[in-house]
Structures are given as structure tokens and as C-alpha cells.
Amino acid sequence: MDCDRCDQSAVMHAAYSGQHLCDTHFIQTVEKRVRRRIREDNLVPDDATPADPTRWIIGLSGGKDSVVLTQILQETFAEDPRIELVALSIHEGIEGYRDRSLAACETLTDTLDMRHETVSYAEELGVEMDDVVADDPENMAACAYCGVFRRDLLETHAERLDADLMLTGHNLDDEAETALMNVLEGDTQQMARHFDASIGPLDDGGDEAGPPAADRPATERTRHRQDHHVPRAKPLRDVPEKEVALYAQLRDLPMHHAECPHADESFRGEIQDLLLKLEENHPGTRHSIMAGYEELAAMAAGVYGDDDVEVDACERCGAPTARGVCRKCGLLDALGAA
Ligand code: SF4
Secondary structure, X not given: OEOOOOOOEOOEEEOOOOEEEOHHHHHHHHHHHHHHHHHHOOOOOOOOOOOOOEEEEEEOOOOHHHHXXXXXXXXXXXXXXXXXXXXXXXXXXXXXXXXXXXXXXXXXXXXXXXXXXXXEHHHHHOOOHHHHHHHOOOOOOHHHHHHHHHHHHHHHHHHHOOOOEEEOOOOHHHHHHHHHHHHHOOOHHHHHHHHHHHHOOEOOOOOOOOOOHHHOOHHHOOEOOOOOXXXXXXXXXXXXXXXXXXXXXXXXXXXXXXXXXXXXXXXHHHHHHHHHXXXXXXXXXXXXXXXXXXXXXHHXXXXXXXXXXXXXXXXXXXXXXXXXXXXXXXXXXXXXXX
16 A cells, blocks of 8 residues: 555554555654644743753653654754753663663663653662562552652652653553543543643743633633643653554664563553554544543633642652642651651
8 A cells, every 4th residue: 555645655554544654754744743732732931042941851761652752852852942851761670671671761862962860769769669569568559659659750850950841751542541541430630630730731821811710711721830840741642652653663763662560550451452442443532532531621620720729848758749748758658668
């Protein structure tokens, strides 16, 4: 089959759009979607200048998603003096897994000549995930501990690095899974948090203009750049996982393929299987889920907002929290590591 745009052989067929594309045109469409998302989410602030650039931290794990995101961001903004990019990797302490993925991170950032920082659970928190899994004082899945620790370190170090934005490599499948999980759990507050944390477009800082956020139609809602945490963004969220993998393969990017030995998100796994089946039988399902969910999440954010949530400092570590001791410190207590 030939490419729909030239006479080269197609390397992919996207059932949801009906398109057949050669490697060159496929690569262009991936990059175009990422750049469009950056524009639509208003990620480059109006007041960024070469003299006062905005600093973006990329969460780089060495897996295909974060590697593709890092490559595209660097190629997009390498010549733009308004944007500074720094890659940040986290070593969770998982034997035989993270060392290899960090090697891929080093290779990539060396090739791109990008600043790269690595922090570890061992040095920062006094725990390693292999030991956490063995102890498991809260009787939880490994990812439930690991997610809390990772969020904390990303946030702490994004602040240390004076970041204006934290970017992660979540793809369309990841986001559609999260959306469906929130809907199936009936968790409207979680939808509101999802919107405010990462999927709503950022405002331009001029919040005096226009009506209060809660009074705006859902399609016009934005999220504010807040004082107490670095905003997040997911520029890959319009690109299906398989296309991210194909892009990485066609560009021959350094990445680590193995799965974490502690991965155990059984509900997400079920949703993943369900979505794959739905997408196969009804191409475009992931896109339509996200189109409706974004509007729903914006409405939920309008109802709950996060302006009313009291944010205090954790009694132990000073991190922003709505309770006296933050979740990370609570878990470290349970692990006897605090
Ligand atoms: Fe941590 Fe779970 Fe990811 Fe493994 S799969 S690195 S335990 S969050």
C-alpha cells in the first residue's frame, strides 16, 4: 500500500483516520500533533523572552514515551531562546531495571546536548522500591507507593530547578485509560483534579480578564499557574501508544523496552484490554473518549475548583498538603524510613 501523500510505501495504517503514511509523513504527523497540543494548551507563556526564558523540566524515564517527547521538544525548541529544557530522571531502586533505562537517558541527552539530572529514592527518601515491595506495610500495590514517591521527587526537584512547567510522556492510551477509570469509579472530584493538574489549557497569567473560572463555559476553562506547585503538561496525549513506539523505532531513538518487575495495576490492566478491544472494533474510541472527557473534567473543575482547597505545609517536609502530614511522609513513617 502506498502513502496517501506521496508514492512511497506506507509504514502504517491508522484505522481511526483511514490514513496510510510512509515513514517521512508519519513522523511529520506525530511532530505536528505534539506541536499543536503545545499551542492549544498555551504552554509557552506570553511573557517568556530570551532575557527571561521559561524553564521546562521533562520527566525522562528512558521508556519510549518520555524519549520521544524529549526528542521532539529538543528539536522544536533548540533554536528558541525563550525555552530552556532540562531532563530529570528518577532512580527508584529496582534491581536490573532502572540502571538500564537510565543508560538510555544518558545516551539520548548526550546526543541532544541537553542538561540531565538524576535523583534517587535511596538518596532523597532513604528507601528503595525493591525493599518497599518486600516490606509492604500498607498492603498496597508497588505502584501505589512508587507513584507517591515519584510525584514528590518530581515536584521537589522541579522547584529546585526553578521550573515553570513539568512535562511528562503520557500518550493517548494512557490518558483514555485514566479517563475511563475515573468515569467507571464515578469519581468526579478526581476528574476535576485531572483537569487542573494536567489536561486543561494553561491560562496566560492574566486572571483579572474575563469572568471567574467557575463561571466560564467548560470549553473556555483554563487552569491557573499556581504558586504551590509546578504545573504539568502532556504534549504527547494526542498520539496513540503504538504510534509513539513506531516513531521511536523509525527515528532509532535510544530507549529501554523492559517492563518494571513490580508493575501491578490490575484495574488499569483490565481497562487497557477493554480499550484495545473497543478500538479494534470501533476505531476512534480513544479520541472520542478524550473529547467528551475533557469537557466533563472541565465542568467538574468548574464545580469543585481547586481555589477553595486549603493548602498547608506538611509538618515534616514542608511540601504542600491538605493534611497535617503529607502522604509521602505517612508512607515513609510506615516503612520506618522517616
Ligand atoms: Fe514504580 Fe510501578 Fe512504575 Fe514500577 S511500574 S516504576 S513500581 S510506578
